[in-house]
Amino acid sequence: MIELKTPAEIERMHVTGRFVAEVLSEVGTLADVGVNLMDLEHHVRGMIERRGAESCYWDYAPSFGKGPFRNVICLAVNDAVLHGLPHDYTLRDGDVLTADLAVKIDGWAADSARTVIVGTPAEEDLRIIRATEEALEAAIEAARPGNRLGDISAAIWAVARDHGYPVNTEFGGHGIGRTMHEELHIPNKGKAGRGLKLQPGLTVALEPWFARTTDRIVFDDDGWTIRSADGSRAAHSEHTVAITDGDPLVLTRREHESAAGRLPAKNSCDVE
Known part of the structure; x- marks a missing residue:
């Protein structure tokens, strides 16, 4: 059942969203050559504990996963893009790191993801990150009353086509509120005016x-980490958004993030 939120409930989600944004900003700053993924995992655990928040990932056990997820953040490197299980890996110069975080505060959830480049950026990596950010902003712009879910999917797909990236439809957006995943699947490809x-x-x-050259995915042996089937690098951008009577309200917008979704901070995709 789809649950519409009151303005007061949306504000409570916004409180959670601001914290998620703060954590992802810090992860992006800390991600550097020589940093281990488990160092980032434990840093985020500390931030969640100090805030009195609750991880949506810890003990998460959906049908596609292999046992309960026993970490608080998803960290995926290079050709990995979704549900990256933090492990003993030390970041290298030029790595592409996707961080995805969902938590609850006082019973209300928010979910967001960003992809950053560690050290020296490659133009191809900058391009795919920017494409996901552009697609996210197009999706947000389509999230208006009177539009349909298909308008959001079509907006994402249009950006992918413009950049020449194939689109996987197995994993995409979703409803969110009292839990991380509520009713609604929002594929990243679709037709306007539908749904x-x-x-x-x-x-x-x-x-x-998006992955550079494929829409097919494979799972690591850990049963969680999803990679592009051909090993091409990938990127992922995500925000929690509330539909209002006016403009869409982005609940996880990071401080200093522009309308194009980009951050000027070190290790962001804007490194020249």
Whole structure:
């Protein structure tokens, strides 16, 4: 059942969203050559504990996963893009790191992801990250009352086509609120004018992700980490968004992030 949120409930989600944004900003700053993924995992655990938040990932056990997820953040490197299980890996110059975080505060969830480059950026990596950010902003712009879910999917797909990236539809956006995953699947490819009509109070996590040369995926032996099937590098951008009577409200917007989704901070995709 789809649950529309009141303005007061959306504000409570916004509190959570601001914290998620703060954590992802810090992860992006800390991600550097020589840093181990488990160092980032433990740093985020500390931030969650100090805030009194609750990880949405710890003990998460969906049908596609291999046992309960026993970490608080997803960290995926290079050709890995979704559900990256933190492990003993030391970041190298030029690595592409995707960090995905969902937590609850006082019973309300928010979910966001960003991809950053560690050290020296390659133009091809900058391009795919920027494409996911552009697609996310296009999806947000389509998240208006009177539009339909298909308008969001079509907006993401249009950006992918413009950049020449194939689109996987197995994993995409979703409803969010009292839990990380509520009713609604929002594929990253679709036709405008189709699907559920959007209403004020609907809260969704929009998350375009692309791999350079394939729409097929494979799972690591850990049963969680999803990679591009051909080993091509990938990127992922995500925000939690509330549909209002006016403009869409991005609940996980990071400080200093522009309307194009980009951050000027070190290790962001804007490194020249």
